[in-house]
Amino acid sequence: MKDVFKRFFFGKREKYWWMNVLVPLVSILLAFIVGAIFIKITGRSPVVAYKLLFGASGLFPGPYWKSHFSEMLLSSSMYIATGLGFAIAAKGGLFNIGAEGHFIVGGITAAYLGYAKPFAGLPKFIHLPLIIVGVILAGGIWGAIAGYLKAKRGIHEVITTIMLNWIALYLIEAWLVIGPMKAAVETGISGTPYISLSAKLPKILPPTRLNISIIIILAVTFLIWYLFYKTTFGYEIRTMGHTLIFGMEAPKAAGINVERKTIQTMFIAGAVAALGGAFMVLGVLFQYPPIFEGGYGFDGIAVALIGQNEPLGVVLAGILIGALRTGATTVQLAHIPKTFPSIIEGFAVGFIALQMLIRYWLMKLVRGRKKSVQTEMGGGAK
Amino acid sequence: MKALEVKDIVKQFPGVLANDSINLSVNKGEIYAIVGENGAGKSTLMKIIYGLYTPTSGEIFVFDKKVDIKTPHDAIGLKIGMVHQEFMLIPRFTVTQNIVLGDEPSKGIVFDYKKALSEVKELSKKFGLKVDPAEKVANLPVGIQQRVEILKILRRGAEILIFDEPTAVLTPEETEDLFKTLMKLKENGKTIIFISHKLKEVIAIADRIAVLRRGKLQGIVEKGKTSEVELARMVVGRDVVLKIPKAETKVRETVVSVRDLTVKSKRGIIGLKEVSFDVCAGEIVGIAGVEGNGQAELVNALIGFTRPVKGTIAFDSKELRVITPFNIRKKGMAYIPKDRKMRGLVLPFRSRENIIMGQHTLYPFSKNGVLNNIEIDKFTTKKLEEFDVRPRDIHTRARNLSGGNQQKLILAKEMSMEHKFLLASQPTRGLDIGAMEFVYHKLIEEKERGMAILLISLELSEILGLSDRILVLYNGEIVGETTPDKTNEEELGLMMLGLKKKKRVTK
Numbered sequence: 001m002k003d004v005f006k007r008f009f010f011g012k013r014e015k016y017w018w019m020n021v022l023v024p025l026v027s028i029l030l031a032f033i034v035g036a037i038f039i040k041i042t043g044r045s046p047v048v049a050y051k052l053l054f055g056a057s058g059l060f061p062g063p064y065w066k067s068h069f070s071e072m073l074l075s076s077s078m079y080i081a082t083g084l085g086f087a088i089a090a091k092g093g094l095f096n097i098g099a100e101g102h103f104i105v106g107g108i109t110a111a112y113l114g115y116a117k118p119f120a121g122l123p124k125f126i127h128l129p130l131i132i133v134g135v136i137l138a139g140g141i142w143g144a145i146a147g148y149l150k151a152k153r154g155i156h157e158v159i160t161t162i163m164l165n166w167i168a169l170y171l172i173e174a175w176l177v178i179g180p181m182k183a184a185v186e187t188g189i190s191g192t193p194y195i196s197l198s199a200k201l202p203k204i205l206p207p208t209r210l211n212i213s214i215i216i217i218l219a220v221t222f223l224i225w226y227l228f229y230k231t232t233f234g235y236e237i238r239t240m241g242h243t244l245i246f247g248m249e250a251p252k253a254a255g256i257n258v259e260r261k262t263i264q265t266m267f268i269a270g271a272v273a274a275l276g277g278a279f280m281v282l283g284v285l286f287q288y289p290p291i292f293e294g295g296y297g298f299d300g301i302a303v304a305l306i307g308q309n310e311p312l313g314v315v316l317a318g319i320l321i322g323a324l325r326t327g328a329t330t331v332q333l334a335h336i337p338k339t340f341p342s343i344i345e346g347f348a349v350g351f352i353a354l355q356m357l358i359r360y361w362l363m364k365l366v367r368g369r370k371k372s373v374q375t376e377m378g379g380g381a382k
Numbered sequence: 383m384k385a386l387e388v389k390d391i392v393k394q395f396p397g398v399l400a401n402d403s404i405n406l407s408v409n410k411g412e413i414y415a416i417v418g419e420n421g422a423g424k425s426t427l428m429k430i431i432y433g434l435y436t437p438t439s440g441e442i443f444v445f446d447k448k449v450d451i452k453t454p455h456d457a458i459g460l461k462i463g464m465v466h467q468e469f470m471l472i473p474r475f476t477v478t479q480n481i482v483l484g485d486e487p488s489k490g491i492v493f494d495y496k497k498a499l500s501e502v503k504e505l506s507k508k509f510g511l512k513v514d515p516a517e518k519v520a521n522l523p524v525g526i527q528q529r530v531e532i533l534k535i536l537r538r539g540a541e542i543l544i545f546d547e548p549t550a551v552l553t554p555e556e557t558e559d560l561f562k563t564l565m566k567l568k569e570n571g572k573t574i575i576f577i578s579h580k581l582k583e584v585i586a587i588a589d590r591i592a593v594l595r596r597g598k599l600q601g602i603v604e605k606g607k608t609s610e611v612e613l614a615r616m617v618v619g620r621d622v623v624l625k626i627p628k629a630e631t632k633v634r635e636t637v638v639s640v641r642d643l644t645v646k647s648k649r650g651i652i653g654l655k656e657v658s659f660d661v662c663a664g665e666i667v668g669i670a671g672v673e674g675n676g677q678a679e680l681v682n683a684l685i686g687f688t689r690p691v692k693g694t695i696a697f698d699s700k701e702l703r704v705i706t707p708f709n710i711r712k713k714g715m716a717y718i719p720k721d722r723k724m725r726g727l728v729l730p731f732r733s734r735e736n737i738i739m740g741q742h743t744l745y746p747f748s749k750n751g752v753l754n755n756i757e758i759d760k761f762t763t764k765k766l767e768e769f770d771v772r773p774r775d776i777h778t779r780a781r782n783l784s785g786g787n788q789q790k791l792i793l794a795k796e797m798s799m800e801h802k803f804l805l806a807s808q809p810t811r812g813l814d815i816g817a818m819e820f821v822y823h824k825l826i827e828e829k830e831r832g833m834a835i836l837l838i839s840l841e842l843s844e845i846l847g848l849s850d851r852i853l854v855l856y857n858g859e860i861v862g863e864t865t866p867d868k869t870n871e872e873e874l875g876l877m878m879l880g881l882k883k884k885k886r887v888t889k
């Protein structure tokens with residue numbers, strides 16, 4: 001039983017498999033150290049700052065923990081969604097910058113299906129799943145457009161996803177929200193109307209705002225992990241991820257339909273990122289506001305990079321970023337701008353980018369001597 | 383004087399002892415060959431000398447001085463140069479630009495192309511390596527690209543030149559040219575170390591030959607004191623008969639039939655002109671020809687990488703409108719690509735993951751889209767044994783396999799796939815003679831089982847030994863069709879150079 005369990009979840013490990021875990025951890029640690037140095041240089045106390053930051057992050061018990069904790073998980077679920085959006089595409093060798101667009105497409109779809117008449121009257125157990133399906137389709141299609149343009153027209157996904165982000169933004173903010181989907185003037189609401197009660201995500205930790213979004217996204221993460229490593233579909237995505245960017249053609253030569261897989265991968269990436277937008281609308285804002293405070297899409301890239309594009313890693317990184325953001329406002333008490341956590345996030349990503357170096361350095365540390373380091377790291381053999 | 387000496391070199395990879403206290407010494411001005419089975423540790427040893435790997439223990443002496451080579455940069459500083467099997471040239475650049483890259487002559491801060499041109503011209507004259515300094519590398523055949531690579535390391539002042547299987551990608555003519563070059567370099571006092579699986583060549587050119595086996599030095603033989611048979615025995619540890627068994631041919635129905643196929647090359651010019659032929663079940667059709675005479679275009683059209691300009695391809699007497707790798711594989715085509723890294727394997731994948739690529743959607747490897755790891759492992763274990771892939775570990779990543787073992791993995795993958803047509807492009811590239819013998823037997827066995835096989839090879843002995851019919855490609859056209867009993871290497875050679883045509887008996 002234990003064996004089957006191990007087999008199912010771990011497969012065969014490398015000799016230095018824990019390196020893959022240690023490297024991101026060390027990167028994050030380094031980011032905090034560099035952050036501390038910065039605070040120190042500007043003449044403030046890093047200890048106080050970090051105490052405040054983590055005290056209010058929701059990660060550790062303390063005053064108002066319940067509310068911090070729920071806020072942390074609320075935002076984490078969105079970061080995990082957009083992080084997965086990037087990671088799924090990256091596993092297939094695609095550089096998806098489109099999570100921001102998928103996020104707002106998901107948001108506006110959730111808002112519409114949440115207030116519009118034929119749906120709004122339905123019972124919750126029908127209405128809510130219906131909205132989720134709608135969001136998945138809308139986000140998925142938005143993602144698949146970029147996949148299609150890549151597969152059939154050869155246009156690079158970075159270009160198309162960025163363009164689609166802008167298209168989504170203008171469609172929504174310059175038209176839908178102030179036009180067809182605008183709330184009636186007499187209600188005095190700006191943005192779209194509020195969603196009906198049956199569309200709100202059920203709460204799980206009253207009196208806080210925490211809702212089932214975190215459970216949904218954890219389930220989705222498991223599904224994605226299963227898809228990657230246990231199915232033929234994920235197998236094909238991974239063959240592409242290891243070859244596409246290097247211009248290698250092995251998967252195609254083996255008869256894998258790379259074009260179709262590209263479109264499908266982008267569909268899934270878009271669908272998952274769009275869930276994040278739905279969480280925002282169905283669990284936090286309850287409408288689509290005239291101007292959406294975005295950024296979740298781009299933070300998703302950082303989350304995915306810190307999480308090494310692995311589903312479990314993305315969850316942990318998403319929780320970390322969620323926690324930093326939750327604690328952010330309190331660092332102002334130490335006279336530090338509340339954008340400080342983003343700086344830490346930036347450093348962490350920077351160190352992740354230097355991971356080969358960190359890996360090399362750790363390996364040296366581990367083995368005591370400098371012998372044959374580069375090869376064990378998988379330096380290419382003939 | 384000793385140019386290079388290695389003492390007690392040990393290289394331990396996780397789970398594999400690639401070099402087991404190897405001692406070698408190479409004299410200045412010597413051509414030194416290293417032979418050995420696939421996975422014997424030849425490339426590893428060379429990479430250690432060139433600073434790509436650090437040895438677990440052992441010492442290296444260059445020109446009698448003990449040295450510590452940590453990076454290729456150190457090696458270049460010690461006048462050691464290496465010509466890799468995959469050339470590291472930039473296709474868009476000219477020959478001159480490639481040769482001076484990284485160490486450009488300059489006027490102030492401006493790159494002095496004129497000076498570079500004349501430098502390259504001088505260099506090429508000095509060593510008798512003819513190249514057109516202004517030509518783009520992309521337009522050059524492999525043999526000339528290799529020459530550019532050699533010039534590049536000579537310009538950096540290399541005294542010791544290392545070649546890892548330089549002849550694996552060359553045609554027999556190009557090999558001859560390379561050997562002339564090597565002799566010339568030797569006259570100039572350069573020291574040459576080269577790895578090869580082709581024992582005949584090794585015996586012809588090397589002054590001394592070192593044989594490696596399973597990481598250990600098996601022995602060193604001097605020029606003229608050995609024979610191919612004896613060397614082969616040293617390499618694989620048993621007698622090898624590279625005689626290809628003659629099998630009875632029972633030709634059955636046509637499986638693939640190609641008509642008037644015209645295909646553009648990657649460069650956009652017509653690379654294959656109105657080619658027609660059939661391949662029937664139970665026969666091997668061999669395609670002979672100098673590399674670059676339409677083989678790549680033919681392969682690309684058959685596997686669905688390029689759409690033909692004109693002509694048709696029929697499979698099982700059904701003409702296929704559009705061919706994609708996806709649909710042609712479904713129809714029952716297996717394909718052994720000649721470029722194992724680009725088309726054969728996913729390098730970071732493990733053996734168990736690579737070997738199912740293409741059949742992963744089939745039972746028992748998966749059911750309803752879910753992979754069955756237990757079946758995959760069972761299958762992989764069996765196939766690694768059958769095709770003698772070393773190490774046997776099903777979890778080895780493809781990029782950590784030796785070149786020949788990568789090739790064996792591809793063979794295992796393609797030949798165990800359900801198919802009725804096998805397109806084999808250079809199937810024995812990089813294999814040791816033992817493995818080569820095995821592949822020949824396999825191909826004959828396939829044929830007897832009624833597969834249709836199209837064999838593309840630069841190796842004339844292979845074509846003559848295995849084929850039932852031979853087609854000769856020259857300049858994108860089939861200039862002759864013959865059978866092995868009605869021709870010989872000389873005649874084929876002439877046909878391949880377009881100097882002789884032979885009427886085609888069938889179409």
Ligand SMILES: Nc1ncnc2c1ncn2[C@@H]1O[C@H](COP(=O)(O)OP(=O)(O)OP(=O)(O)O)[C@@H](O)[C@H]1O
Nearest residue numbers: 381395400420421422423424425426782784785786
């Ligand atoms: N980076 C690596 N990591 C782990 N094992 C490796 C690595 N490189 C080589 N090996 C192993 O070391 C052994 C020797 O490999 P090497 O490439 O030196 O063989 P070779 O003699 O060049 O064989 P071939 O004729 O097939 O090219 C093989 O078993 C190979 O799997």
Ligand SMILES: [Mg+2]
Nearest residue numbers: 382425784785
């Ligand atoms: Mg080798």
